[in-house]
Amino acid sequence: MELDLATLPDYLRQRRAEIRMFESETELRIEEIGDGNLNTVYRVSDAAQSTRSVILKHAPPYIKILGPEYPLSIERLTYESRALDIYNQFASGSAPELYYFDAETAVIAMEDLRDAQVLRADLIAGKVDTGIAEQIGRFMGTIHSRTYVENLDSTSVQQYRQQFANTTMQSITADYVFTFPYTEHETNFWTPGLEIDIQRLKTDTDFLQHTGDLKQIFLTAQQAVTHGDLHTGSVLVQNNTAKVIDAEFAFYGPVGFDLGLYWANYLLSYFSHQDTPDVQAALKTAIAKTWHAYTLGFRTVDGTLKAQTLQHIFHEAVGFTGLEMLRRLIGAAHVRDIEGIADIPKKLSVERAALQFGLTLVKQYQSLRDVPAVLALLF
Numbered sequence: 001m002e003l004d005l006a007t008l009p010d011y012l013r014q015r016r017a018e019i020r021m022f023e024s025e026t027e028l029r030i031e032e033i034g035d036g037n038l039n040t041v042y043r044v045s046d047a048a049q050s051t052r053s054v055i056l057k058h059a060p061p062y063i064k065i066l067g068p069e070y071p072l073s074i075e076r077l078t079y080e081s082r083a084l085d086i087y088n089q090f091a092s093g094s095a096p097e098l099y100y101f102d103a104e105t106a107v108i109a110m111e112d113l114r115d116a117q118v119l120r121a122d123l124i125a126g127k128v129d130t131g132i133a134e135q136i137g138r139f140m141g142t143i144h145s146r147t148y149v150e151n152l153d154s155t156s157v158q159q160y161r162q163q164f165a166n167t168t169m170q171s172i173t174a175d176y177v178f179t180f181p182y183t184e185h186e187t188n189f190w191t192p193g194l195e196i197d198i199q200r201l202k203t204d205t206d207f208l209q210h211t212g213d214l215k216q217i218f219l220t221a222q223q224a225v226t227h228g229d230l231h232t233g234s235v236l237v238q239n240n241t242a243k244v245i246d247a248e249f250a251f252y253g254p255v256g257f258d259l260g261l262y263w264a265n266y267l268l269s270y271f272s273h274q275d276t277p278d279v280q281a282a283l284k285t286a287i288a289k290t291w292h293a294y295t296l297g298f299r300t301v302d303g304t305l306k307a308q309t310l311q312h313i314f315h316e317a318v319g320f321t322g323l324e325m326l327r328r329l330i331g332a333a334h335v336r337d338i339e340g341i342a343d344i345p346k347k348l349s350v351e352r353a354a355l356q357f358g359l360t361l362v363k364q365y366q367s368l369r370d371v372p373a374v375l376a377l378l379f
């Protein structure tokens with residue numbers, strides 16, 4: 001069954017007992033609030049008491065903004081609900097509480113993070129709370145280490161691999177992050193004037209080799225439960241607390257991918273704020289604090305193993321950071337931080353600088369050893 005504003009009231013009548021928020025006679029108000037591309041998101045509240053509410057996320061069997069001609073498995077919400085379970089289990093308070101999951105209709109009922117704002121909007125406004133970056137760093141370190149292959153017995157690893165064999169969503173990412181941006185593809189677009197820079201990328205054999213290696217790591221490394229889409233649009237900020245949402249791409253994969261997406265989106269914001277050095281300085285501090293908190297959150301059974309493991313994660317994270325930056329500049333999905341720059345010559349100069357930086361990270365990911373080495377490349 002596909003849910004919309006017309007069919008939802010009936011659905012809710014049938015599922016009130018499972019959702020456990022509203023009495024059977026309560027009059028409900030339903031609003032569609034989602035601004036995403038793939039799914040529909042509703043706020044359902046008690047008409048008489050608006051602070052009593054839940055969020056319903058529903059996956060239609062296609063890409064919401066493109067329509068039924070673009071099918072996409074509704075199983076994506078099964079992976080999201082499994083990830084939410086793990087987040088609530090190991091890092092409670094870092095994600096919305098999961099109230100109810102209906103696999104058949106592809107519905108998640110979860111805690112309403114009322115009055116929360118998406119982190120990307122704060123960064124665009126120049127509001128950089130480094131405490132949020134620390135919270136996300138600790139969250140990633142905790143989830144990754146609690147599900148890390150080297151920290152678990154083989155039965156548990158096998159279970160995680162099965163629970164998070166999200167191959168459909170993984171292959172979408174493989175295309176849009178690692179392949180399409182560097183080929184002639186109909187979904188790519190860029191600011192006119194960037195052609196020469198893009199041509200240089202597409203013919204740089206060293207860069208293409210590293211991109212191929214990172215794609216291989218993305219597709220085959222099985223390290224821990226990875227969120228898979230942890231950019232600044234997947235973090236809601238509520239009363240100075242960071243909450244992670246939108247885990248439909250979760251898979252058992254290379255954990256550096258989460259750090260990479262998160263850092264890349266801070267760095268794109270960094271380049272967009274080229275006229276405000278204090279915001280740039282705060283963004284750099286946030287990147288450093290993310291990593292410090294990550295290392296504190298990440299625990300291994302054996303202390304000596306930890307340093308090596310973290311070094312390995314760091315290198316891969318740097319490579320993924322570079323590729324995420326590049327695809328957000330020339331691929332299908334750009335970021336508002338940069339798209340919002342109305343002055344085209346300025347936008348072009350921001351994009352050139354970000355492109356150059358992303359390229360450097362990809363080419364040097366194996367030798368950049370720590371955050372200061374990465375930040376030293378910024379000017």
Ligand SMILES: Nc1ncnc2c1ncn2[C@@H]1O[C@H](COP(=O)(O)OP(=O)(O)OP(=O)(O)O)[C@@H](O)[C@H]1O
Nearest residue numbers: 034035036037038039041055096111112113245246
């Ligand atoms: N638990 C929640 N509490 C409050 N608001 C929420 C909650 N979950 C989602 N939202 C709102 O709905 C928006 C879309 O949610 P989400 O990113 O999960 O949807 P999506 O369709 O998967 O998006 P995308 O196309 O980016 O993948 C969020 O940006 C946020 O504004």
Ligand SMILES: [Mg+2]
Nearest residue numbers: 036038246248
């Ligand atoms: Mg999503």
